[in-house]
Amino acid sequence: MQQVTIGIDIGGTNTVFGIIDQTGNILGRGRIPTTGHLQIETYLEALAMAINTCLEGVNKDIELMGIGIGAPNGNYYEGAIKFAPNLVWKGIIPLKQLVEKHFPNTTIVVDNDANAAAIGEMIYGAAKGMKDFILITLGTGVGSGIVVDGKLVHGHDGFAGELGHTVVTPEGRLCTCGRKGCLEAYAAARGVVQTARELVAQAGFAGLLGDIEKITPKDIFEAAQQGDVIALQTFRETGKALGRKLSDAICYTSPQAIFILGGIASAGTYLFEPTQYYIDKFTLNLFNGKVQLLPSGLDAGNAAILGAGALVWQELNINA
Amino acid sequence: MQQVTIGIDIGGTNTVFGIIDQTGNILGRGRIPTTGHLQIETYLEALAMAINTCLEGVNKDIELMGIGIGAPNGNYYEGAIKFAPNLVWKGIIPLKQLVEKHFPNTTIVVDNDANAAAIGEMIYGAAKGMKDFILITLGTGVGSGIVVDGKLVHGHDGFAGELGHTVVTPEGRLCTCGRKGCLEAYAAARGVVQTARELVAQAGFAGLLGDIEKITPKDIFEAAQQGDVIALQTFRETGKALGRKLSDAICYTSPQAIFILGGIASAGTYLFEPTQYYIDKFTLNLFNGKVQLLPSGLDAGNAAILGAGALVWQELNINA
Numbered sequence: 001m002q003q004v005t006i007g008i009d010i011g012g013t014n015t016v017f018g019i020i021d022q023t024g025n026i027l028g029r030g031r032i033p034t035t036g037h038l039q040i041e042t043y044l045e046a047l048a049m050a051i052n053t054c055l056e057g058v059n060k061d062i063e064l065m066g067i068g069i070g071a072p073n074g075n076y077y078e079g080a081i082k083f084a085p086n087l088v089w090k091g092i093i094p095l096k097q098l099v100e101k102h103f104p105n106t107t108i109v110v111d112n113d114a115n116a117a118a119i120g121e122m123i124y125g126a127a128k129g130m131k132d133f134i135l136i137t138l139g140t141g142v143g144s145g146i147v148v149d150g151k152l153v154h155g156h157d158g159f160a161g162e163l164g165h166t167v168v169t170p171e172g173r174l175c176t177c178g179r180k181g182c183l184e185a186y187a188a189a190r191g192v193v194q195t196a197r198e199l200v201a202q203a204g205f206a207g208l209l210g211d212i213e214k215i216t217p218k219d220i221f222e223a224a225q226q227g228d229v230i231a232l233q234t235f236r237e238t239g240k241a242l243g244r245k246l247s248d249a250i251c252y253t254s255p256q257a258i259f260i261l262g263g264i265a266s267a268g269t270y271l272f273e274p275t276q277y278y279i280d281k282f283t284l285n286l287f288n289g290k291v292q293l294l295p296s297g298l299d300a301g302n303a304a305i306l307g308a309g310a311l312v313w314q315e316l317n318i319n320a
Numbered sequence: 321m322q323q324v325t326i327g328i329d330i331g332g333t334n335t336v337f338g339i340i341d342q343t344g345n346i347l348g349r350g351r352i353p354t355t356g357h358l359q360i361e362t363y364l365e366a367l368a369m370a371i372n373t374c375l376e377g378v379n380k381d382i383e384l385m386g387i388g389i390g391a392p393n394g395n396y397y398e399g400a401i402k403f404a405p406n407l408v409w410k411g412i413i414p415l416k417q418l419v420e421k422h423f424p425n426t427t428i429v430v431d432n433d434a435n436a437a438a439i440g441e442m443i444y445g446a447a448k449g450m451k452d453f454i455l456i457t458l459g460t461g462v463g464s465g466i467v468v469d470g471k472l473v474h475g476h477d478g479f480a481g482e483l484g485h486t487v488v489t490p491e492g493r494l495c496t497c498g499r500k501g502c503l504e505a506y507a508a509a510r511g512v513v514q515t516a517r518e519l520v521a522q523a524g525f526a527g528l529l530g531d532i533e534k535i536t537p538k539d540i541f542e543a544a545q546q547g548d549v550i551a552l553q554t555f556r557e558t559g560k561a562l563g564r565k566l567s568d569a570i571c572y573t574s575p576q577a578i579f580i581l582g583g584i585a586s587a588g589t590y591l592f593e594p595t596q597y598y599i600d601k602f603t604l605n606l607f608n609g610k611v612q613l614l615p616s617g618l619d620a621g622n623a624a625i626l627g628a629g630a631l632v633w634q635e636l637n638i639n640a
Binding site: 131132146148149151153154155156157158159160161162163165166167168169170177178179244247248249251252253254255256282284285286287290291 | 452466468469473475477478480481482483485486487489490498499567568569571572574575576604605606611
């Protein structure tokens, strides 16, 4: 009998899930659209049906240990999604309670997607054996999961780890949160694009970036690969903002490593090199040279479900 | 038989200690100069002698549960003082090991002074019953102790919680650490004095502050009590720098409360009001109104030894 968990990642557009064993093998997987269900109940019915179909398809003797769910604004303490701006279901969604109806007597853990990713990294990825580290997700937003002494930091209300909304530059760029100068306004997709546009405006030419009104981080990455000066400078500026705030982050929890994953992180060395440079430049002497900046050790396509599934092992205190 | 701990606070000038019971009563206390002993060994001999004299003087049946030591640059994991700039003993001092010679078979815990203060606050002070909070010390420097889920955050190397060296203003004031714009350069004694001097220079008059070359934070506090505009503005500016960084701090560990203690904190409402104002102004909506800004609940004269003594209860997992 093989012990498995189900990892569910609820994204704004699609929901993906997998049946995962203790070594991180995915024994089955599926997906359903997140959108299209105005009621959370009908969405969860569709999801439960897809999961049960997938479970039946597994060709092994398995024991389901629990279900882990990574969701935007997922709250660990309450097992709920709270006021997620990018989901159609508004207010407080008592997710754990609703999922229990479909999977009674099962351990169900809800957390936010970045926290799930951090635990995935610890159990299946490059943070194996580490007790103190930070994981940063760079994509549409900037998320983070902070692990201290082998445990996720949830804080008083379950919303700890909002590094995307710590401030790089007082009175800097307007952030989607309404405040100014947040890291997210510089290091998430929209921020990287804005940096490129500002640099193009300063330079007076767009180089390989072409139509700057339509560019995406992927376009900037591809231009950087061809040596485009503005594209390269865009990642240097992004790395500078990140480096500044990661130097601050090191002062808080003194991590052994900081992992970066997500769409923007796929810029690889174009982003990691300047970020490392600015971490070295800005970090307090006491910590200098002690903290590794690393890419995630998880396959990008599986990181979200591995992380969600790993929440169960952490909850049950099982060393997967 | 009453269980007690000994709390030792090693300061740059004096070392104070107390024999403390589980409710925070100080059954005996003493002090010796920290300076004047070029060798750590002779200093510890003098300290052990003073402690033993004090123990003999206690008029009760007591059981010594351990010794807690708060020291500048004290490292919990190594039980050592590491490269403390303000102590005469240089390099790495294996304090725990050296103290054990005088008190064999005794639990000995070494930590930095701000961490000790945080645990003191949790066991004897205003953080009783709280599991997630931050304590900030404002004095010669800015120290901090971060408590997550009822435990001190030590981080990978034992030096977590250096909030004084997170950056308020990139390229701002030069800090004693050699970097620019650190919170310590604005909110520690020297920073508060510098703010007053800058405001006097801008205004072109010194008001009640008198000789600004010689002013201390205490002078500024007394001038504020008399309604001096520049003194009041000095604390507002200090509160602004603090408020900015405490808003960042909230994003990391989402504490229930932030405590401020130390010399500068005795400015009371002149400091707390603007700090609260700027926390409210700068904090991410998600956390707004959730975090209490509070003065320490410990008597200032006893906080250091209570904190050091409390390290033992935390170490032994005893709920004092």
